[in-house]
Amino acid sequence: MRVISGLAGAALLVLTAGSILRNVVIPRGLGSMLTRVLWRALRQLLLLAARPFHTYEARDKMLAWLAPMVLVSTLLSWLAALFGAYGLIMHGVSGLPLRASFREAGSSLFTLGYASATGRNLTVLDFLAAATGPVVIALQISYLPTLYAAYNRREVEVTLLQARAAEPAWGPELLARQALIGTVDELVGLYQSWERLAADVGESHANYAVLMAFRSPRPYRSWIIALLAVMDAAAMHMALAPTSAPAAAARLMLRSGFTALRDIARVIQVPFDPDPDPDDPIELTFDEYEQAVEHVVKAGFLAERPAEESWPHYRGWRVNYERIAYALARKVDAVPALWSGRRDWPSEPMAPERPIDRRPDPAR
Numbered sequence: 001m002r003v004i005s006g007l008a009g010a011a012l013l014v015l016t017a018g019s020i021l022r023n024v025v026i027p028r029g030l031g032s033m034l035t036r037v038l039w040r041a042l043r044q045l046l047l048l049a050a051r052p053f054h055t056y057e058a059r060d061k062m063l064a065w066l067a068p069m070v071l072v073s074t075l076l077s078w079l080a081a082l083f084g085a086y087g088l089i090m091h092g093v094s095g096l097p098l099r100a101s102f103r104e105a106g107s108s109l110f111t112l113g114y115a116s117a118t119g120r121n122l123t124v125l126d127f128l129a130a131a132t133g134p135v136v137i138a139l140q141i142s143y144l145p146t147l148y149a150a151y152n153r154r155e156v157e158v159t160l161l162q163a164r165a166a167e168p169a170w171g172p173e174l175l176a177r178q179a180l181i182g183t184v185d186e187l188v189g190l191y192q193s194w195e196r197l198a199a200d201v202g203e204s205h206a207n208y209a210v211l212m213a214f215r216s217p218r219p220y221r222s223w224i225i226a227l228l229a230v231m232d233a234a235a236m237h238m239a240l241a242p243t244s245a246p247a248a249a250a251r252l253m254l255r256s257g258f259t260a261l262r263d264i265a266r267v268i269q270v271p272f273d274p275d276p277d278p279d280d281p282i283e284l285t286f287d288e289y290e291q292a293v294e295h296v297v298k299a300g301f302l303a304e305r306p307a308e309e310s311w312p313h314y315r316g317w318r319v320n321y322e323r324i325a326y327a328l329a330r331k332v333d334a335v336p337a338l339w340s341g342r343r344d345w346p347s348e349p350m351a352p353e354r355p356i357d358r359r360p361d362p363a364r
Contacts, residue, residue, distance in 0.1 A: 006092020013085035020078055020136060023208075024143045035209060036268070038073045042066055047333070047345060056335065059345065060219040063333050067213035074210075075140045079133065083109055086129045093125070109133045143208075150204035151214050157197045158216055158226045164190065166352035167220035168337035171232025172292035173352045176299035184301065187237065188246035191253040194230045198253065201227065202260025206267045212332050220350070222334035228325045231257045232339060235317035239310040240293065240303040258321035261328065270327045278316030283326065284339055286311055 023032050043066055050062040086109055087102035096104065108129035165174040178184045201223065205211045216222055234250035265272050273280070286307075293307040303310070326341030334340065336347040 002092045004092075005088045005098075009085045009088025009090075009092060012081060012088065016078055016081040016085060019081075020139065023074065024139050032209070034077060035070065035074060038070050038077070039066070039210075039213065042069045042073065043333070051345075056347065056350075057219050059333070060215065060335070064215050067210055067215070070210050070213060071140070071144075075137070078136055079109070082129075082132055082136065086125065086132075090125055105129055147208055147211060147214070150200070150208070150211055153200055154197065154204075154211075154223050155216055155221075157193060158221050158223055161190075161226050161230070162218075162221065165226075165229055165233075167218065168222070168335045168340075168350055168352060169226045169229035170338045170352050171229045171236055172296050174229055174233040175236060175301055176296045179296065179299045179301035182300075187233070188249045190230065191234055191246060191249040194227070195249070195253040195256040198227060198256040198260040202256075202263040205260075206263040209264075209267055212264070212268075212328070215332075220335050222329070222332070222337075224325060224328045224332060225334050225337045225340055227257060227260075228321075228329070228340060229337070231321055231325075232318070235314050236292070236296070236310075239314035239317070240296070240301070240305055242313075243304060244302065254317055254320070258324070261321050261324040264328065265324045268331070270324055270331075272324050276319045278312070278319060280319050282315055282319050282322050283341065284315075284318065284322065288339070289314065 019032060019034050023035065043063070046062045046066055046069075047059070050059040053059065053062075083102070083105055086105035087098075090096065090104050091098050091101035094101065104126070108126040110133050111130050161169055161174075164177060165171075166177070175184070175187075178187055212224075231254055234253050237245045238247055238250050262272060262274070264270075289311055290307040293303065293310070297303050305313075328334075329340045330343055333343060333345075336343055336349055338349045338351055340349070
């Protein structure tokens with residue numbers, strides 16, 4: 001039994017060390033079973049607690065606790081696993097009973113120093129356990145600045161988008177508002193900024209998946225909804241106005257966007273087709289697209305193609321990112337914006353807030 005105890009403890013120690021390295025040390029987007037399990041369990045708990053309130057605002061406030069709870073639960077899980085691992089190993093290599101072994105492990109791991117073993121063969125384990133506890137806590141603390149730096153870079157661009165596309169963000173609304181105020185030509189700068197941000201999000205959120213759970217400061221903002229809106233705007237821009245659209249910037253933004261989404265999807269195990277056919281079906285319908293085109297043109301956008309002719313071009317771009325974007329929006333319980341898919345709770349798509357059109361009537 002002591003041999004089995006020692007081997008089980010050693011296996012648990014190796015698995016825990018691997019989980020720690022995968023989450024906070026190795027920047028490779030390796031994924032973590034522990035994080036996925038905690039995410040699902042805590043998310044369901046928060047959604048259950050928010051169910052009686054029936055409003056998106058209340059649900060958003062509740063889900064804002066998800067990321068902090070995942071981080072704290074991850075640290076506590078690591079410490080608990082290390083405590084169990086060292087306790088089992090000490091029981092296996094010493095003559096101490098099981099209870100005394102765990103008492104020794106806890107005393108050393110948390111550097112309390114209230115227990116003292118009589119066996120010399122525990123000295124190395126005591127020192128190792130005493131070093132492990134502070135190192136794990138220090139790694140978790142040093143992990144937080146990296147998360148918040150990436151979060152701040154992301155939220156700055158999401159906040160800046162609000163002035164162009166309102167809340168919640170929607171691709172056609174972004175085009176319509178620029179047409180309304182005559183700044184369609186300025187979209188090239190937006191596409192370039194979001195090309196870089198998409199690459200940043202793909203790298204940071206794939207390496208540190210818990211970043212996806214960090215919600216925006218305002219309930220109607222969301223990083224995935226904002227990214228989807230800019231990608232939709234770029235695809236629609238090129239589909240409707242192929243000669244006047246900044247094709248290079250829009251194409252690069254789209255490719256950077258769906259590459260980032262695919263990197264994240266691989267880590268969180270969202271299935272997708274890496275090489276879809278442009279004619280593959282998508283969830284967005286032509287009727288929805290046609291209504292959006294009418295809205296954009298009514299705002300003053302100079303369309304070179306009608307909805308029927310531009311639809312195949314737009315669909316050919318959207319097929320590359322729609323499925324992943326919808327899955328991520330559902331996973332992070334993003335605001336149910338237009339063209340963003342279903343949620344795991346009752347919801348209706350929310351249109352962006354639109355100001356009253358106060359332009360002077362040229363006929364007067």
